[in-house]
Amino acid sequence: MKEVYVAGVAMADVGRHILDPHELGARVCAEALRDAGLLPREVEGIATTPHGYMADFRRFPSQRMADYLGITAGFMMDVDSGGNSSTAAVQVACDRIRLGRISSCLVYAAQREVPKKEVQKDVLGHFHLIRAANSLYDTYQAAYGVISPLPFYAMAVQRYMHKYGLEPEDVARVAVLLREHALRHPQAAYKEPLTVEEVLLSPLVSPPIHRLESSEMHDGAAAVVLVSEELLRDRSRAVRIAAVAEAHDPTNFLPYRGEIDEFPCVERAVRAALAESGYRVEEVDVAEVYGAFAGLELIMYERLGFFPRGEAPAAVREGRTTHGGDVLLNPSGGRLSLGHPAYVTPLLEIVEVVRQLRGEAGERQRPGAAVGLVHTEQGFINGSIVMVLDREMS
Amino acid sequence: MDTKPYMQDRAAEEFFSRLSEGKFQSTRCRGCGRVHYPPRVVCPECLSGEMEWVDLPCEGILLAFTWQEAAIRCRKPEVLGLVELEGVGNVFTRVDAPYEDLHIGMRVTFSTWTSPDGLVLHQFRPVGNT
Ligand SMILES: [Zn+2]
Numbered sequence: 001m002k003e004v005y006v007a008g009v010a011m012a013d014v015g016r017h018i019l020d021p022h023e024l025g026a027r028v029c030a031e032a033l034r035d036a037g038l039l040p041r042e043v044e045g046i047a048t049t050p051h052g053y054m055a056d057f058r059r060f061p062s063q064r065m066a067d068y069l070g071i072t073a074g075f076m077m078d079v080d081s082g083g084n085s086s087t088a089a090v091q092v093a094c095d096r097i098r099l100g101r102i103s104s105c106l107v108y109a110a111q112r113e114v115p116k117k118e119v120q121k122d123v124l125g126h127f128h129l130i131r132a133a134n135s136l137y138d139t140y141q142a143a144y145g146v147i148s149p150l151p152f153y154a155m156a157v158q159r160y161m162h163k164y165g166l167e168p169e170d171v172a173r174v175a176v177l178l179r180e181h182a183l184r185h186p187q188a189a190y191k192e193p194l195t196v197e198e199v200l201l202s203p204l205v206s207p208p209i210h211r212l213e214s215s216e217m218h219d220g221a222a223a224v225v226l227v228s229e230e231l232l233r234d235r236s237r238a239v240r241i242a243a244v245a246e247a248h249d250p251t252n253f254l255p256y257r258g259e260i261d262e263f264p265c266v267e268r269a270v271r272a273a274l275a276e277s278g279y280r281v282e283e284v285d286v287a288e289v290y291g292a293f294a295g296l297e298l299i300m301y302e303r304l305g306f307f308p309r310g311e312a313p314a315a316v317r318e319g320r321t322t323h324g325g326d327v328l329l330n331p332s333g334g335r336l337s338l339g340h341p342a343y344v345t346p347l348l349e350i351v352e353v354v355r356q357l358r359g360e361a362g363e364r365q366r367p368g369a370a371v372g373l374v375h376t377e378q379g380f381i382n383g384s385i386v387m388v389l390d391r392e393m394s
Numbered sequence: 395m396d397t398k399p400y401m402q403d404r405a406a407e408e409f410f411s412r413l414s415e416g417k418f419q420s421t422r423c424r425g426c427g428r429v430h431y432p433p434r435v436v437c438p439e440c441l442s443g444e445m446e447w448v449d450l451p452c453e454g455i456l457l458a459f460t461w462q463e464a465a466i467r468c469r470k471p472e473v474l475g476l477v478e479l480e481g482v483g484n485v486f487t488r489v490d491a492p493y494e495d496l497h498i499g500m501r502v503t504f505s506t507w508t509s510p511d512g513l514v515l516h517q518f519r520p521v522g523n524t
Binding site for chain 2 (some may be wrong): 117131134138139140141143144145146147148150151154155157158159162201204205207208210254255256257258260322
């Protein structure tokens with residue numbers, strides 16, 4: 001099997017965008033191709049995701065982009081599996097390259113949502129979008145008016161806090177740390193520092209989750225260029241995809257059986273990815289973790305194996321997850337403070353890990369970072385994909 | 395404006411129709427006897443397609459609870475929870491009690507609640523509260 005490398009990465013600032021998502025996508029695709037030193041005519045595959053959850057539904061975005069950039073593809077795919085979509089696209093593209101079917105693939109995502117303020121200003125005019133959000137859940141969950149997985153996550157965090165006797169400060173602290181990380185990132189959506197008091201004084205959106213412990217839907221775009229060795233133009237900046245693994249649980253949003261704060265798919269995915277890569281979790285220098293809420297961020301640190309159950313809050317408090325710690329977790333600011341365009345998020349995670357492994361992460365750089373991990377999830381963490389990346393050893 | 399949830403399948407229509415008559419019921423497999431929640435038209439245990447509707451337990455354990463800031467149909471904040479029914483599984487439900495009065499592990503009992511737009515849903519309240 002051939003090795004697969006990330007040769008080019010690009011991301012737009014996370015926040016609000018005026019450009020159409022297709023145009024925003026074209027910009028990051030062009031930038032990622034320049035970064036890889038490839039021209040569109042050298043690209044053999046293209047894959048993407050929908051432009052958002054509440055966005056107007058537009059089909060075949062990858063075909064439109066192939067036309068726009070002039071890509072003659074031997075592989076094309078539009079993926080929609082929620083938060084895992086763009087990692088799933090990367091995974092399939094990787095496999096196509098490993099098999100030798102194609103030798104390069106552009107994977108991008110561009111998301112632009114109807115701003116929340118506009119929805120609130122004219123609820124009736126946007127009711128089709130609200131109904132669509134409600135219909136994501138099965139009837140037994142949707143009947144209670146659910147339009148986001150927030151109440152499900154709230155109950156999972158409540159049980160996690162209950163089991164380990166955690167205080168609100170234990171959860172708030174990770175939101176504060178992620179904000180500190182984001183302040184080192186010029187493209188992050190949030191620019192103001194945050195304190196534990198501010199987090200705990202922010203309104204409860206679904207107890208025990210405070211507003212400042214939950215991620216907002218942002219606009220954004222990112223692209224990555226995957227290549228086989230022959231198309232690698234600059235070995236010194238190459239990052240290898242050492243492993244990708246995927247695991248799902250037989251659940252759809254809130255589990256009807258068993259514990260709701262376990263998320264066993266994460267453990268299976270990370271175990272498989274590490275085994276395939278040959279690294280132990282202790283060897284991971286830097287990781288981007290898909291934690292859409294502060295409490296879930298902590299649970300994910302534990303499920304990924306960085307800390308035993310119930311010990312992530314202490315690890316955060318002791319500085320073990322930040323610069324100078326055991327492992328640098330979410331140096332980008334994570335979903336809470338980099339910002340969270342959900343379909344783009346997995347690519348933003350890959351962009352950050354690639355920049356870290358190349359030594360190009362500026363003020364956020366973990367010195368000597370050689371092994372990185374990316375974790376993404378879909379639904380109510382009903383499924384997870386974990387990637388392990390490393391620096392090219394020449 | 396139609397705020398009712400999509401009745402995504404026949405079993406869901408049947409479940410909510412029975413609920414509107416005050417019956418808290420789901421399917422039991424005639425092949426292996428397993429009770430499913432939510433109701434199904436095929437049994438994941440034995441793959442039989444022969445089902446009958448049976449009463450679900452009316453008492454359970456409150457596993458977790460919260461309220462949601464934004465929702466359709468339900469008032470806000472509406473207290474929601476997850477109730478474990480022994481031998482059946484977890485039921486996501488409205489909770490008929492103030493958030494402050496609840497704690498994990500308390501016993502709760504079934505009743506029905508009619509939403510402002512006329513949909514009959516299940517709710518649970520702490521045992522002993524009337
Ligand atoms: Zn059966």
